[in-house]
Amino acid sequence: MLISLPAMLAVIGCGNDRPDVMEHPKVPRLPGTQRLVAAIVLPSEHNQAAWIFRIVGPEFAVARAKPEFQEFLRNLRFKEQKPDWEKIQLPDGWKQELDDKKKTVKHLRFVAKDGDNTNLEMDFSKSAVKGSYDEFLYKMMNIWRKQLGLKEIGIDYLCFYEKQRIGDLSMYIVETTGPGVQEQQEVPEPFKYDLPEGWEKDAPAPFSVVSLMVEKGNDVAHFTVSKVGGKLFTHINRWREEQLGLPKMEFEKLEPGDLKKEIRELKVLGLKGHYVDLIGRDMGKGGDRILGVIVPTDEQSWFFKMIGPKDLIREEKANFEKLVQSIELK
Numbered sequence: 001m002l003i004s005l006p007a008m009l010a011v012i013g014c015g016n017d018r019p020d021v022m023e024h025p026k027v028p029r030l031p032g033t034q035r036l037v038a039a040i041v042l043p044s045e046h047n048q049a050a051w052i053f054r055i056v057g058p059e060f061a062v063a064r065a066k067p068e069f070q071e072f073l074r075n076l077r078f079k080e081q082k083p084d085w086e087k088i089q090l091p092d093g094w095k096q097e098l099d100d101k102k103k104t105v106k107h108l109r110f111v112a113k114d115g116d117n118t119n120l121e122m123d124f125s126k127s128a129v130k131g132s133y134d135e136f137l138y139k140m141m142n143i144w145r146k147q148l149g150l151k152e153i154g155i156d157y158l159c160f161y162e163k164q165r166i167g168d169l170s171m172y173i174v175e176t177t178g179p180g181v182q183e184q185q186e187v188p189e190p191f192k193y194d195l196p197e198g199w200e201k202d203a204p205a206p207f208s209v210v211s212l213m214v215e216k217g218n219d220v221a222h223f224t225v226s227k228v229g230g231k232l233f234t235h236i237n238r239w240r241e242e243q244l245g246l247p248k249m250e251f252e253k254l255e256p257g258d259l260k261k262e263i264r265e266l267k268v269l270g271l272k273g274h275y276v277d278l279i280g281r282d283m284g285k286g287g288d289r290i291l292g293v294i295v296p297t298d299e300q301s302w303f304f305k306m307i308g309p310k311d312l313i314r315e316e317k318a319n320f321e322k323l324v325q326s327i328e329l330k
Contacts, residue, residue: 034148035062035177039073040140042133043081044168048218049126050136051083056147059177068094069122078169081218083124094122127203128213128222133170141174148178191225194326196319199223214308214316221308221316223323229300236263236276239290243307244280268295268304268324277317279310289313291320 038054053076055062055069068091077087129136142152162173189210202213202222210225233251240246251259266275273295280288289310295302304324306313313320 033059033177033179035059036144036148036175037062037066037069038140038144038174040137040172040174041078042136042170042172043129043218045218048081048129049213049215049220050129051124052127052140053122053124055122056144068092072122073171073173081169126215128220137172141176144174145176145178148176150176150178188330190330191327192330193323193328196316196323199319199323214312214319216312216315219309219312221306221312223306223320224303225327226303226305227297227300228303232274232294232296232301235294235301235303236278236292239276239278239292239305244278244288244290246278246280266293266321266324268293268327269302269329271295271297273304273324291317293324 034056035058036054036056038052038056041051041053043050053069053073055065071091072088072094075089075091077084079087127136127140145152164171164173191210193210195212196214198216199212199214202211205211205222205224205226207228208224208226210223212223214221214223233249236251237248241248249262251262254262262276264275266273273293275293276290278290278292280290289308291306291313293304295304304327306316306320
């Protein structure tokens with residue numbers, strides 16, 4: 001299926017979109033106002049990846065590149081919910097660089113035409129959609145607003161975008177201007193591990209120190225590592241009830257032999273981990289199967305969790321176990 005984007009529409013607003021500046025007393029601002037224009041193409045079904053196309057930089061440079069960016073979006077084609085790069089015509093002034101290893105487009109670059117040497121790169125990426133589409137848009141918009149030195153918006157004000165329907169997909173265009181802040185260094189992961197073949201870094205998930213994803217066809221599974229407090233059985237039942245639509249289980253009343261069938265032991269970080277494999281009734285809110293290892297340490301526990309469609313989880317279960325057992329503190 002090929003999908004062509006229509007002409008750009010007027011940006012939808014929701015009242016006073018005043019660029020409220022965040023206070024960053026310890027972070028000096030970048031010189032000059034920064035501007036971002038981004039397009040998010042959402043998948044037709046959950047558990048698939050969204051595509052994000054973005055230009056960001058000095059306001060004057062983004063304003064100059066915006067017509068070409070709009071032209072790119074008008075010429076954008078999708079095939080099987082992925083950009084069909086062979087069918088996409090690049091605007092004048094844009095150059096395409098290929099990833100020799102994957103034989104795919106690595107990035108596109110807009111080359112300045114007036115000799116001021118302010119070239120812009122249009123970055124594009126896949127990002128796993130977690131939760132509802134509104135929650136995903138809300139998360140992305142606030143990530144970008146923070147990068148531009150703007151206050152976060154509440155989810156009730158999630159309407160600073162232009163929405164377009166493109167076949168069975170939806171595209172949201174966001175344009176924001178702010179004073180800018182210095183880009184912060186990425187927080188290093190506290191672990192080293194053996195990344196399974198086909199797995200890749202994912203957009204950072206809330207409260208997670210490691211976020212990975214694996215995609216096969218139209219299925220996407222997500223792996224996260226986090227550390228929180230709480231009781232073991234409470235967390236397992238939360239996964240069962242809230243994410244898989246399963247009934248609460250009274251683990252305390254199970255016989256030792258039956259409990260071992262529900263919760264296996266798996267060594268992680270040299271400690272005893274509690275390993276569960278939960279298959280839901282339906283797709284639930286984030287997937288229909290969860291692999292999770294909970295490793296208690298003092299007052300908190302490490303959570304190693306993978307969630308996604310049951311067939312993909314079945315295929316990747318061995319990789320999940322190898323990955324978790326390979327994890328070491330740096």
